[in-house]
Amino acid sequence: MRTLDEKKISELVARLCIQANRQLPEDVxxxxxxxxxxxxxxxxxxxxxxxxxxxxxxxxxxxxxxxDTGFTCVFAxxxxxxxxxxxxxxxxxxxxxxxxQRGFLRKSVVSDPLRRINTDxxxxxxxxxxxxxxxQLHITVLPKGFGSENMSRLAMLKPADGLEGVRRFVLETVRxxxxxxxPPIVVGLGIGGTFDQVxxxxxxxxxxxxxxxxxxxxxxxxxxxxxxxINQLGIGPQGFGGQITALGLRILTLPTHVAGLPVAVNISxxxxxxxxxxx
Amino acid sequence: MxxxxxxxxxxxxxxxLRAGDRVLLTGTVYTARDAAHQxxxxxxxxxxxxxFPLSDSVIYYAxxxxxxxxxxxxxxxxxxxxxxxxxxxxxxxxxxxVMIGKGDRSPAVRESIRRWGAVYLAAPGGAGAxxxxxxxxxxxxxxxxxxxxxxxxxxxxDMPLLVAIDSEGQDLYTEGPAAYLSHxxxx
Numbered sequence: 477m478r479t480l481d482e483k484k485i486s487e488l489v490a491r492l493c494i495q496a497n498r499q500l501p502e503d504v505x506x507x508x509x510x511x512x513x514x515x516x517x518x519x520x521x522x523x524x525x526x527x528x529x530x531x532x533x534x535x536x537x538x539x540x541x542x543x544d545t546g547f548t549c550v551f552a553x554x555x556x557x558x559x560x561x562x563x564x565x566x567x568x569x570x571x572x573x574x575x576x577q578r579g580f581l582r583k584s585v586v587s588d589p590l591r592r593i594n595t596d597x598x599x600x601x602x603x604x605x606x607x608x609x610x611x612q613l614h615i616t617v618l619p620k621g622f623g624s625e626n627m628s629r630l631a632m633l634k635p636a637d638g639l640e641g642v643r644r645f646v647l648e649t650v651r652x653x654x655x656x657x658x659p660p661i662v663v664g665l666g667i668g669g670t671f672d673q674v675x676x677x678x679x680x681x682x683x684x685x686x687x688x689x690x691x692x693x694x695x696x697x698x699x700x701x702x703x704x705x706i707n708q709l710g711i712g713p714q715g716f717g718g719q720i721t722a723l724g725l726r727i728l729t730l731p732t733h734v735a736g737l738p739v740a741v742n743i744s745x746x747x748x749x750x751x752x753x754x755x
Numbered sequence: 756m757x758x759x760x761x762x763x764x765x766x767x768x769x770x771x772l773r774a775g776d777r778v779l780l781t782g783t784v785y786t787a788r789d790a791a792h793q794x795x796x797x798x799x800x801x802x803x804x805x806x807f808p809l810s811d812s813v814i815y816y817a818x819x820x821x822x823x824x825x826x827x828x829x830x831x832x833x834x835x836x837x838x839x840x841x842x843x844x845x846x847x848x849x850x851x852x853v854m855i856g857k858g859d860r861s862p863a864v865r866e867s868i869r870r871w872g873a874v875y876l877a878a879p880g881g882a883g884a885x886x887x888x889x890x891x892x893x894x895x896x897x898x899x900x901x902x903x904x905x906x907x908x909x910x911x912x913d914m915p916l917l918v919a920i921d922s923e924g925q926d927l928y929t930e931g932p933a934a935y936l937s938h939x940x941x942x
Contacts, residue, residue: 517935526879526915534830534884543820543830543883543903580829582820582903592790594902623835623858623880655928656835656858658880710936714880715858715928716917717935747881 478555478611480755482562482570485613488753489571492617493548494579496751497540500531503685504662504748507723511660511713520718524660527713527746542747545581546619548572548601551683555610565603568615573597584622604676616683616752624657624743630675633737642667642739643702649741650706650722655715658745660723662686663706666740669730677728678742683750686724695727713746723748759913762853763811769852769874772918774925778876779913784813784855785896788834790904792842799845806897806906810850816857818903819893820883828890828909832883833857836875840864847871859928860920869924877919877927889914 500508508531512524534541550568560567576583576598585599586592608614629649633641646665653661664684666677689696703725712718723746732738760768762782772778785807787795798805816836820829836856843854844867852873857880860868868875878886892910899905919927 517938519931520935523879526882526885530879530882530885533888537826537884537887538823539826539884539887540820540830541884542881543818543832544834545820545830580821580823580826582818582829584818584903594904596902626835654859655880656837658857710932710939712932712935714877715932716877717931717933719935719939745881 477557477559479559479561480613482560482564482567484755485560485564485567486571486574488615488755489550489568489617490575490578492615492751492753493572493575493581493619496617496619496749497545497579497581498534498538500541500747501750503687504723505531507686508746511720511723515713515718515720517712517718519716520712520720523713523716524720540581541749542621542745543582544584544621544623545576546621546749547585547625548598549618549620549679550601550603551616551618551680552603552605553608553614554605555612556607557611558613568603569599569601572599572601613755614752615755616750618683618750621745621747624661624745627653627657628678628740628742630738630740632671633739635735635737637737641737643705645739646702646741647705647709650711650743651709653743654711657743658747659711659715660713660720660746662723662744662746662748663725664742664744665702665725665727666742667727667729667738668732669738670732671738673730674738674740675742677730678740681726681728682742682744682748684726686726690727695729699725699727762813764853766872770872770922772874772921774918774921774927774930776918778916778918780876780916781912781914782813782910784815784909784911786815786817786819786907786909788816788818788904789838790901791898791906792839794898796842796845799849807908809846812851813853813855814846814851815855815909819887819907820903822893828887828893830883831887831890833878833880836860843867847873855916859926865920865924865926868920869922872922874918874922875920876916878914878916886914
């Protein structure tokens with residue numbers, strides 16, 4: 477059986493925290509470039525070119541792309557044949573601690589939702605673990621900014637609401653969010669499962685590449701249709717008007733109960749950060 | 756219109772700004788966000804002195820990332836202003852006239868801006884690395900225990916801003932999208 481020392485996990489998580497905060501994934505960069513070419517409204521195009529300049533500034537000056545370096549969400553796919561020497565969960569938290577310290581990232585986590593004392597090291601991270609075949613460990617770090625997290629919503633629709641109900645809920649959520657989540661946004665849409673599962677689905681949908689679509693043609697068409705409709709709302713980059721309100725929309729689904737139709741919309745700003753590594 | 760402005764801003768300078776105007780701001784701004792606002796209001800409630808004078812000051816809703824040893828400041832973009840809406844009318848009443856942030860404001864804040872002849876400026880959201888380049892000096896003013904939410908005095912040069920809500924209550928967050936949509940639908 478393959479073994480893996482906890483220190484290796486911490487090192488990888490630390491590196492991914494820094495990388496994710498300084499450099500966008502290629503598919504998101506391409507989506508921003510395409511948005512700048514497609515945007516017909518001059519002031520909106522100016523806003524988009526500023527975002528490109530910001531990405532250059534972050535790279536050149538080794539700065540985080542955004543000062544909200546997020547609540548750290550860690551997605552681990554753990555091979556069931558891998559034996560970890562040490563404490564798996566603590567190794568991830570230690571990696572976050574080191575990454576946020578070493579990378580001069582902002583510590584944005586409070587230890588209690590009402591008493592609000594900053595933990596000063598950005599822990600605890602939210603850790604999602606999936607047990608998979610094999611003996612490898614895949615880790616993805618998604619630092620989630622809260623300007624957009626705050627604009628995310630969940631609804632337990634009725635089965636009778638159907639596709640139209642989902643469509644309406646997505647558009648209402650994006651319209652209500654307006655300028656607050658730093659458009660152009662990326663939309664993670666979860667449909668189905670249970671109350672808790674649908675929220676996790678929406679977040680996981682933000683991990684999907686923007687230049688691919690759902691393998692099921694029905695949902696691929698829905699992704700394209702909802703994105704088109706969002707980009708007709710007129711909110712535009714920074715919320716000052718324009719065509720490009722969203723860079724992409726991805727859908728994940730799960731089987732659900734005969735009585736329900738859970739829907740969750742998790743919004744990301746244009747700084748749709750994620751970085752992955754394998755041990 | 757485009758204006759190069761220096762702090763402190765004269766009342767006349769504020770009053771002539773119109774929603775949609777571009778501003779390059781140079782001078783002193785104070786960072787204050789959620790927790791700092793709560794404490795500012797507590798100071799007012801208790802009649803305690805404020806850590807900086809509200810009159811003639813500019814508040815920037817921001818919590819920068821820590822600076823590396825060779826940097827003045829880390830990434831330093833605006834946070835969502837709407838979370839400060841419940842505190843803002845009180846601060847305007849006490850003399851605050853200029854706020855910098857991102858995202859729209861409540862009707863009460865818009866009305867309060869109009870009433871006091873103030874202005875709300877928008878900095879580009881999610882462009883903290885670019886905005887860091889406008890910051891020439893940083894000084895911690897108070898409430899270090901709040902970490903990134905402490906009040907800091909920033910010296911900025913040519914900070915690129917847009918007038919989002921002007922002293923007449925005109926609002927770029929409603930007028931901008933409306934202008935785009937009417938232009939699109941005319942075609």
